[in-house]
Amino acid sequence: MEISSVLQGGYQHPLSRSWQAKRTLTKSMLMYPIFITDDPDAHVEIPSLPGQARWGVNKIEEFLGPLVKKGLKSVILFGVPLKCEKDGKGTPADDPSGPVILAVKKIRELFPSVYIACDVCLCEYTSHGHCGILHADGTINSVPSAARIAEVALSYAQAGAHCVAPSDMMDGRIKAIKTALIGAGLGNKCTLMSYSAKFASSLYGPFRDAAGSAPSFGDRKCYQLPPTAKGLARRAIQRDVNEGADIIMVKPALPYLDIIADAAQIASDHPLACYQVSGEYAMVVAGARAGVYDLRTMAFETVESMIRAGCTLILTYFTPQFLDWLDE
Numbered sequence: 001m002e003i004s005s006v007l008q009g010g011y012q013h014p015l016s017r018s019w020q021a022k023r024t025l026t027k028s029m030l031m032y033p034i035f036i037t038d039d040p041d042a043h044v045e046i047p048s049l050p051g052q053a054r055w056g057v058n059k060i061e062e063f064l065g066p067l068v069k070k071g072l073k074s075v076i077l078f079g080v081p082l083k084c085e086k087d088g089k090g091t092p093a094d095d096p097s098g099p100v101i102l103a104v105k106k107i108r109e110l111f112p113s114v115y116i117a118c119d120v121c122l123c124e125y126t127s128h129g130h131c132g133i134l135h136a137d138g139t140i141n142s143v144p145s146a147a148r149i150a151e152v153a154l155s156y157a158q159a160g161a162h163c164v165a166p167s168d169m170m171d172g173r174i175k176a177i178k179t180a181l182i183g184a185g186l187g188n189k190c191t192l193m194s195y196s197a198k199f200a201s202s203l204y205g206p207f208r209d210a211a212g213s214a215p216s217f218g219d220r221k222c223y224q225l226p227p228t229a230k231g232l233a234r235r236a237i238q239r240d241v242n243e244g245a246d247i248i249m250v251k252p253a254l255p256y257l258d259i260i261a262d263a264a265q266i267a268s269d270h271p272l273a274c275y276q277v278s279g280e281y282a283m284v285v286a287g288a289r290a291g292v293y294d295l296r297t298m299a300f301e302t303v304e305s306m307i308r309a310g311c312t313l314i315l316t317y318f319t320p321q322f323l324d325w326l327d328e
């Protein structure tokens, strides 16, 4: 055998196998997506998202307390308004008594060490269920959409969020949010994480059950990226870097590892996040339940593929389990 053919000597031991990774998963790389609803005492399981629930503000201590003890470092909040009056511009999104703003204040008070990101979008709060403000003909009206999203982001930052994360994919919203944060004296106090390359995916179904955010007509294909769109994703990432994003995100993760790898090149000086979305999580859980693989092994394999592609931050519903698994 040629000398250059022999590789196995380099990874024959569990420790030397571990040295083959450029970067390995740690607890600080995990951000846990949580659903906060407007019934303060709610704890409602979400059947399509096994193990996840919608929580009321009064239940946050019982929900997050044990996870913080295990080393939970960060969460991203999604508001699930079930009782509010929705309208064309998503007025309840920044209601000071709405679930997101109340939850930010509650988590800051209960768990000062936890880093709080807020998803920013209008679709949970608009009567039409779209992520922006619409023209009369139902198409997106970009300028007021970006302005309204910036208002909502600013209100979350003012409530104490460490990070605002617009998921709407409206043109111009990163610049609008960054400008609003700077104007309010929060430019140096709040991180702007952009869902830069967010694809129109079939993997969002369980999330829409959880958040009640399906559009009432049409779909989101005029703002979310086509799954085939590699070049467009690269342009969107570059645009958001230019407009002032502090962190770039790719969503979903597993079917878009090439886009993550591209983002790691294009935004090489930025932290890079990916969102292992609801359908990816449900798929991994369903496969394990069907006996296709071991849950823990597969969960690690998926997340490690994202890290290998270049991610430094993973939004995943597996966070509670990883906090246990990483201790073992």
Ligand SMILES: [Zn+2]
Residues within 6 Å of the ligand: 121, 122, 123, 124, 130, 131, 167, 168
């Ligand atoms: Zn939305």
